[in-house]
Amino acid sequence: MSKQDGRGRQFSPDPIDDAAATIMHLDMDAFFASVELLERPDLVGLPVIVGGRGGRSVVTAATYEARKYGVNSAMPMSVALRRCPNAVVLEPHFERYRHFSEVVMGLCGDVTPLVEPLSIDEAFLDVAGARRLLGTPWEIGTELRRRVYAETGLHCSIGVAATKFIAKLASSRAKPDGLLVIPLAETLGFLHPLPISALWGVGSKTEEQLERLGLRTVGDLANTPLTSLTKMLGAAAGQKLLDLSWARDARVVTLGREEKSVGHEVTFEYDVTDPATIRRELLRMSDQVAVRLRKAGMVGRTVVLKLRFGDFTTITRSRKLEEHTDLGRRIYDEVVEIYELVGRPDSRIRLVGVRMEQLSFAADAALGLWETDEGWREAEQAIDAVAERFGRGFILPAALVTKPNERG
DNA sequence: TCTGGGGTCCTAGGACCC
């Protein structure tokens, strides 16, 4: 009943043509590591880890050969190398990853305009409309995987299902280098035996809590009263998990979403106690943040300082500005003031970060006057003054001066 | 084993207003 492709990977039963399974999730396999191997074909088949070389670096990505030794991303490099001493460590090259990401997203765009990039190496596609032209989801997925490999030399895995969440689970189950379609009728049979950590939003902490309730599988959670879940996890999380456990997921594939914040942070190789060093870093990062804002044509309203101390405790302090800005100097002045207010000049500092929140487009923020009733009244008075002098006919059509929040 | 850097979302408390 199952089918294999040229490389011997096992696939779902065939034929699969479920009219409801129209959401596709594409996920690159060991993306950063695979991109590095394009330049180092001599390392193919060996345990390779991508990450920094500093004493405090962590694993950014690892080949499947390295994962066999228990190496995983976000793991401290020191641990990873203890588990896999002969791993080859390569430094990351983010521009290359961005390049290949764009190529792959472009190939997705050939399938359907409804592509939602989730991260640098993942995307959702809504293929409902592509079926007529390009075939079943199975055929579309097979062809897309073939093209990705042909154009980049990189493998990816694809999951297809009726909802985003199940499609994503399917792609991770298909890894590496596979395709898995979950017909609607088989969804719960696929979902319920999985461990609760498979649910979106269940990380190590939540998993621990749920296990204390005796819940180990998604099916266990699905049969738990909502009140038990919300009591433990809060209203939003409890409801969301219960919904996901029954494969209820109304999210649609959306085109892009606007950024909500822009920030930078660095962990020092050694803890820093010298405030001048901290200020220098804050200046550098304020500038970086400002440059990124300007490139995006955006301005930010809230400045956030982040500090992590030698004992790993972390604090954030934020301040809302009088007006939006995209200027490094403005951000720096504010963040330094916040830093001085924290008043721990002699602490050992492990990490500093600067972030801007409450972003809007610079062009919109320039109209910020209209955001307040006072501003609006002033404007009306100004218009009246002009009208008195030159007559109403001189005034712009009302539609052009409608408050932004009253438009469509 | 000792914990990066980029983010998002949720919660909770306090201030403030009516």
Added chain:
DNA sequence: TCTGGGGTCCTAGGACCC
């Protein structure tokens, strides 16, 4: 003198994801 109730905004922290 002892004290409501709701709504909104702001801030801090934490869990989570890739």
